Amino acid sequence: MRETGRFGGPRRNGLVTLTIILLAVVLVLGGCGAAREEEPPAPAAQPVILEYWTPFSGGDNIFMTELVEQFNREHQEIRLDQINSRLDDYYSRLRTAILSGNAPDLAIIHATNLPQFVQNGYIEPLDGLAADTGLDWGQFNAKIAGSTVYEDAHYAVPLDTHTLVLYYNKKYLREAGLLDAEDKPLIGQGEQGFTAFLHKLKEVVPPGVAPLALPSTRIDSVWLWWSLYNQMPGGGVFYNPEGTQAVFNNRASLQALKFVDSLYQQELIPPDINDAFKLFYDGQAAVLITGVWGTGAFEKDEQLELGVVPVPVIYDHPAVWGDSHTLAIPAKSEMSAEKRKAAMVFARWAVEHGVMWAEAGHVPSSLKVTGSEAYSALKFRSDYANTANSVVYWPRNMKQWSINEEIIRQFEKMIYKEQSPEQTLQRAVDSINLQLKK
Amino acid sequence: MKSFRGWFRNLALARKLILINVVFIVLPLGLTGYFAFARFTETTERKVGDYQLQTLKQLTLNIDTYMNELNRLTVMPYQYPKVTEYLATKRAPGEPLTLDEISGLNSFVTQVFLNGRVDILGVSLYGTGGASYVVMPESQYVTTYKLDEKVSWLNKFKGHYGQPVYVATHDLSASGGNVYQAFSIVRELRSFDDGVTLGYIVIDVDPKFIREILSNVKLDAKELLYITDDSGNLVTGKEHGLPLEASAVTPGQAGEGVSHVKSEGEGLLVAHVTSEVTGWTTVGVVPVSSLMQDTEVLRTYIILIGILCVGLALLLYVFIAYRITQPLRKLSRLMRGVERGDLSKAFPVSGTDEVGLLGHSFNGMIAKLSELGYLLYETEIREKDA
Numbered sequence A: 001m002r003e004t005g006r007f008g009g010p011r012r013n014g015l016v017t018l019t020i021i022l023l024a025v026v027l028v029l030g031g032c033g034a035a036r037e038e039e040p041p042a043p044a045a046q047p048v049i050l051e052y053w054t055p056f057s058g059g060d061n062i063f064m065t066e067l068v069e070q071f072n073r074e075h076q077e078i079r080l081d082q083i084n085s086r087l088d089d090y091y092s093r094l095r096t097a098i099l100s101g102n103a104p105d106l107a108i109i110h111a112t113n114l115p116q117f118v119q120n121g122y123i124e125p126l127d128g129l130a131a132d133t134g135l136d137w138g139q140f141n142a143k144i145a146g147s148t149v150y151e152d153a154h155y156a157v158p159l160d161t162h163t164l165v166l167y168y169n170k171k172y173l174r175e176a177g178l179l180d181a182e183d184k185p186l187i188g189q190g191e192q193g194f195t196a197f198l199h200k201l202k203e204v205v206p207p208g209v210a211p212l213a214l215p216s217t218r219i220d221s222v223w224l225w226w227s228l229y230n231q232m233p234g235g236g237v238f239y240n241p242e243g244t245q246a247v248f249n250n251r252a253s254l255q256a257l258k259f260v261d262s263l264y265q266q267e268l269i270p271p272d273i274n275d276a277f278k279l280f281y282d283g284q285a286a287v288l289i290t291g292v293w294g295t296g297a298f299e300k301d302e303q304l305e306l307g308v309v310p311v312p313v314i315y316d317h318p319a320v321w322g323d324s325h326t327l328a329i330p331a332k333s334e335m336s337a338e339k340r341k342a343a344m345v346f347a348r349w350a351v352e353h354g355v356m357w358a359e360a361g362h363v364p365s366s367l368k369v370t371g372s373e374a375y376s377a378l379k380f381r382s383d384y385a386n387t388a389n390s391v392v393y394w395p396r397n398m399k400q401w402s403i404n405e406e407i408i409r410q411f412e413k414m415i416y417k418e419q420s421p422e423q424t425l426q427r428a429v430d431s432i433n434l435q436l437k438k
Numbered sequence B: 001m002k003s004f005r006g007w008f009r010n011l012a013l014a015r016k017l018i019l020i021n022v023v024f025i026v027l028p029l030g031l032t033g034y035f036a037f038a039r040f041t042e043t044t045e046r047k048v049g050d051y052q053l054q055t056l057k058q059l060t061l062n063i064d065t066y067m068n069e070l071n072r073l074t075v076m077p078y079q080y081p082k083v084t085e086y087l088a089t090k091r092a093p094g095e096p097l098t099l100d101e102i103s104g105l106n107s108f109v110t111q112v113f114l115n116g117r118v119d120i121l122g123v124s125l126y127g128t129g130g131a132s133y134v135v136m137p138e139s140q141y142v143t144t145y146k147l148d149e150k151v152s153w154l155n156k157f158k159g160h161y162g163q164p165v166y167v168a169t170h171d172l173s174a175s176g177g178n179v180y181q182a183f184s185i186v187r188e189l190r191s192f193d194d195g196v197t198l199g200y201i202v203i204d205v206d207p208k209f210i211r212e213i214l215s216n217v218k219l220d221a222k223e224l225l226y227i228t229d230d231s232g233n234l235v236t237g238k239e240h241g242l243p244l245e246a247s248a249v250t251p252g253q254a255g256e257g258v259s260h261v262k263s264e265g266e267g268l269l270v271a272h273v274t275s276e277v278t279g280w281t282t283v284g285v286v287p288v289s290s291l292m293q294d295t296e297v298l299r300t301y302i303i304l305i306g307i308l309c310v311g312l313a314l315l316l317y318v319f320i321a322y323r324i325t326q327p328l329r330k331l332s333r334l335m336r337g338v339e340r341g342d343l344s345k346a347f348p349v350s351g352t353d354e355v356g357l358l359g360h361s362f363n364g365m366i367a368k369l370s371e372l373g374y375l376l377y378e379t380e381i382r383e384k385d386a
Helices: A009-035 A061-074 A087-099 A111-121 A127-133 A142-146 A170-175 A190-204 A220-230 A251-265 A276-281 A292-298 A337-352 A354-358 A381-389 A400-415 A421-437 B002-009 B013-079 B081-088 B099-115 B208-214 B293-339 B354-385
Strands: A048-054 A078-084 A106-110 A160-169 A210-213 A285-291 A306-310 A320-323 A325-328 B120-127 B132-135 B165-173 B179-190 B197-205 B224-228 B234-237 B256-263 B266-274 B281-287
Touching (some): A048 A061, A048 A337, A061 A078, A061 A337, A061 A354, A087 B099, A106 A111, A106 A337, A111 A400, A127 A337, A142 A381, A160 A170, A160 A220, A160 A292, A160 A381, A170 A190, A170 A285, A190 A210, A190 A251, A190 A285, A210 A276, A220 A251, A220 A320, A251 A400, A251 A421, A276 A285, A276 A292, A285 A292, A292 A381, A306 A381, A325 A337, A337 A354, B013 B081, B013 B179, B013 B208, B013 B256, B013 B281, B013 B293, B081 B120, B081 B197, B099 B120, B099 B132, B120 B179, B165 B234, B208 B224, B208 B234
Parallel strands (some): A048 A078, A048 A106
Antiparallel strands (some): A106 A325, A160 A285, A160 A306, A160 A320, B120 B132, B120 B197, B165 B179, B224 B234, B224 B281, B256 B266
16 A cells, blocks of 8 residues: 555656646647638739720620730739720710820720820820830731821821721622622622612612611711722822811712712612611611621621622722721820830730731731731631721821711711702811811 | 435545536536627627628618719700600601701710710610610610510609619610620609600619629628619629529518528528618628637637546546545455454554544554453453453
């Protein structure tokens, strides 16, 4: 009987120690549990966010959205937020934003509209930035690249050329016997040839279907007139050499306008069309003359037997109205070097991925893209890729956009039979000359 | 009571100690712990609920500010006599407009687009006499649309005193084949002179801006945040924050509040705020389990530590009781020997505690007994001899 009645001794000590150790282990384990809070993930580098404004209201917006989304996926360090508005309101919105210091970081500007943004430094020259990001100006179609140069500086990166083209519904043309072996429309020479083509269509198509669809308001008829006027020998003169007076009330211009008017008056273009695009899309028109931006949307419509050719040469030589979407950086105080660079990275990427943009229907600006196999493989686009060479832009004038609006107003009155083509040209020129004097 | 005292008195020492430990330590501490935890859970849920409600109120307020701005746009036709005159005319569907009407309507719609933010997708004007002027995304105006008489908002204007109706997110088809998501604000337009309904203006808006406001709220994986209209149609929600079934957790009542909902066996804390401007309800859902996750880990640890400590204590009680009673058991064994007449044993005394003293007395008693025995034996011998 060793050490029976007494506390202490080695065994006693061992037990106490064991108990203390056990308690300690338990407490520490408990403590670990509480301390094992989820570590916050290391903050990912904040991407540069660019506000990007676009004016796409044809079928092409969805393609731009896809382009932006793919760019954002491939570039973790940059995020483009695209904001699209109707073309009708776009420039009013953009001008207000620039004047009030709320300009977007990147904006689409039509080449025609560049003069009014280059003035007063509303947009930034891009040569330095382009050199930094490796954008090669030499890759562009010379005509398109030229449209962005002011006093030897590039002010915008051209994305595309978009011209008028002639869309046709093969179903109706076949019924009228107006398709050749390659499913191209058989259109005769000159004014008579084109009119006869439409008359023949008018006889065949069901009532309510337009032989040719062109809206009775808006700019479409002005585009057609400008294209035809430029097809004439010595045609296409808009201003006097000094740029102080509009001089397009001449014989050639009048002939083109009379021809356009005759299509309306003979109801080869039915009256009161407001949305020609939708009419053709819904199979309610045999032929549609509009911009290339419809291709992507039309070809998705399985009901529509789509064909597309350049606008026919009715007079002397090929010429067609066109414009370019260009990417420009509006000047503003809080524009950081980082944002400028990111904007340029997108511009370069968008140009190089011109095939994606070509899917909307546009002719890409880069010769590398138009020469690529991927582009040639696209249906329809190669049928009109050459129109980029015969494109006629509007003349460079700071007020060209509002001058065009005056022409639209006068043309609308003509189409609604309120005045003759002669009066139309005279009144347009008079009113424009008043504007130019201001 | 007496029998209990007797029973308790008769319990072995180890059992006594264990019983005391259970009754006076384990039970009270356990109960206190249980009630404290329950109360803590309740308070946490209430606090989180309140906080959730505050956040939702702020969100709803932000959205309402924007909605009021949009609402002002729907009043614009009253400032454009050309528009109200057009809506009042009797028209066959698709009847062409004059150039003057086109330019009047077009400049009105342009003003709506310009005065609104960029999010406006479409503007539609419908007259009760068949006139219409509809601008959809990506398309020019259309005059052939007729107002669908079955459209859900049409009967909501009765007794509305000119208030607009907000329509939950729906599909909007553009002529280019694209489908846009939009919610709408609809206003009934009336003539002041005779009070008759002239028509309606519908403004379709991209719900993107609501999503942007919602995106400022950080959500856990299982939490939901969304907005529904009064019939449970989804307006929009935060990405990953959309309910699988809107109706499952939509509180039917108006106003604001926090409620507990059981869904698929899981407790959910649902807060909702109904906007007085739009009549839409902003709903935030937090699963209670995620709320109490940390507390439950803590609780588990406390219980484990408690069980371990109490277990160890019990082991020690048994051990100590055994140690305490061991000398008594030895003494009782020796006593039984004495009973049989074996007086040769002695208790090994090793201390001066109670047991030591008892052993000492026992040894003294044995010595005395031996002495008495010897005396008795001597007396017997002497008597024999005598």
